[in-house]
Amino acid sequence: MKHLIPEFEKLKRRYPAGFESSLVLPCLHRIQDDRGYVADEDVDGLCAWLGVPRIQVEEVLSYYTMFRRSPVGRWHVQVCRNVSCSMRGAERLIGHVCRRLGVEPGTTTADGRFTVSTVECLGSCGTAPVMVVNEAYHENMDAAKADALLEGLK
Numbered sequence: 001m002k003h004l005i006p007e008f009e010k011l012k013r014r015y016p017a018g019f020e021s022s023l024v025l026p027c028l029h030r031i032q033d034d035r036g037y038v039a040d041e042d043v044d045g046l047c048a049w050l051g052v053p054r055i056q057v058e059e060v061l062s063y064y065t066m067f068r069r070s071p072v073g074r075w076h077v078q079v080c081r082n083v084s085c086s087m088r089g090a091e092r093l094i095g096h097v098c099r100r101l102g103v104e105p106g107t108t109t110a111d112g113r114f115t116v117s118t119v120e121c122l123g124s125c126g127t128a129p130v131m132v133v134n135e136a137y138h139e140n141m142d143a144a145k146a147d148a149l150l151e152g153l154k
């Protein structure tokens with residue numbers, strides 16, 4: 001993350017002195033955009049640069065499920081399994097997607113193309129069940145829609 005420090009310095013100027021911990025979230029987003037995930041060495045570097053305790057960064061990483069701690073495939077398929085989505089067939093959808101791709105939730109296909117994750121509420125309960133592929137939401141999903149979606153991903 002050292003190459004991001006000049007960007008972080010610019011960002012820091014927008015915050016009042018003494019509020020360095022407020023930079024944790026935007027810096028983690030930028031690190032993940034850059035590397036694809038947040039590595040341990042990124043956490044070490046960010047803590048050292050901000051002068052905040054490691055627990056402060058780790059608790060942000062563990063609370064927000066959008067942060068990844070390991071690499072994912074070209075396509076990161078996240079399927080919500082929270083209440084609204086579960087009531088509208090999320091488990092069937094998760095099972096279908098995993099069978100189709102030949103993976104278990106939380107793993108990546110052998111060719112590195114797809115990672116399937118289950119996540120908590122994606123904030124789109126009214127259109128459950130919901131899948132997010134990379135940054136794009138796909139709502140009111142079912143097995144047929146998931147097949148069509150996955151088929152179109154190159």
Ligand code: FES
Pocket residue numbers: 080081082083084085086120121122123124125126128129130
């Ligand atoms: S429960 Fe799935 S989007 Fe809210």
